[in-house]
Amino acid sequence: MRRSPWSTLAVLALAQFIVVLDVTIVNVALPDIQADLNFSADSLQWVINAYTLLFGGFLLLGGRMADILGPRRVFVGGLVLFGAASLVAGLSNSPEFLIGARAVQGLGGALLSPAALAILTVTFAHGRERNIAMGVWGGLAGLGGTLGVVAGGLLVDSLSWQWVFFVNVPIVVGLVALIPVYIRDTRHNENGNRAFDTAGAVLGTAGLLAVVYAVVRSEPKGWGSGEVVTFLVAGVVLLAAFVMVERRSKAPLVPLRLFRSRALSVSSGALALNGAGFLSMFFLTAIYLQQVRGDSALEAGLHFLPMGGAAIVGAVLASQLVQKLGTRTVQLGGAVLSFAGLLLLSQAGATDSYAGHLLPGFIIFGFGILGVGVPGQITAVSEVEHHEAGAASGVVSAMYQVGGALGLAIVTTLSITRTTDALASGVPQQQALVDGFQRGLLVAAGFAVANVLLTLASPQLQPTAEQLTEAAAAA
Structure with a gap:
């Protein structure tokens, strides 16, 4: 039976869409989750970190399994695991139950995401068609993050927080039914090393x-x-x-020799810091908008939209500018914009206007975050052998997730400490929350400063159009 490659792309892109969606859709539901399941302030971050740590920690193993067992088999397995964990997450009645389900969701995402990308690369021939497919793949993944906050707000306000998880289940069921029709089975590495690390x-x-x-x-x-x-x-x-x-290991998840490349080492650090700033900002601001400013979940999601739009525009601009100005110049500009955006957001109080105090920071930060991401991905694979480019991309993608989790832990801990100290000294609760929010974003701004300094050690490259397409897909 002849399968249309574009139908295959639609199935793969929708699967990747819900994986990315789940990173952001949960943020606007956090206050409701905290109230309903009695999460403590310090444990709430595990709703995010359990997902990102398992996703980042097993991403490379997922890619290795796809090479050995066949990408379609691993894709289906990861998708079923992701859907089942989503159902369990929605049915959770305790913090421990929800955190465990989120961890399994992350594991499912770590299996299906690299397998989907592997299927895409064998479905489309090298050249124009693959470049278009990679562009669609990367664009829809980015759109998932942007729409996640609005979709989450709609579901929480109209139904309940459980539906930010339940929504995945019918999508997964539909995708599993379509996979035998639109995705052919392939095997890789049949005669090679079949070891799992x-x-x-x-x-x-x-x-x-x-x-x-x-x-x-x-x-x-x-x-x-x-x-x-x-x-x-x-x-x-x-x-x-x-x-x-x-x-x-004969088949290591992370070939340590890759880190002999200065470009890969520096880019990995830069993307980890980028992830730390992004996840910290999203987590703190989602809670601030609802618990301090009194936004509904939907209002909070809509308030994030300009940042998502700026990030999409920023990715397009960064892709164009790196060819003219070089990767280091664009990455440095992105890090400076990220710092400026976080610094502006950290000045917002309890009653300041959205348009005057939050909107500029959101837009500037949105431009900055992709200004670091696009050139960072390009630089990461610039000095490695072509056959190891996939491994290098996997390493920096995992570093982004891990950096985000570690950064969120640091920022949240310092933010809670500031809030607790303020409450102990007699500051009203609303102002104490503002104090904690401001402290946390200043720490996140510190990550951006570290990124500025790290970027100075990055090589200056003038990438080709093909390198840009590969970077967009890996981001």
């Missing part, structure tokens, strides 16, 4: 989870407490074991 994925993810947990618990317990010290030490030991496993 499962140990590496488990050790790396467990180590990161331990470190993040220690950071989160430092606020109520203190850095010198036995619990915090134990988890920090455990995290360091697990991450050291991860490095040892990667050095000895």
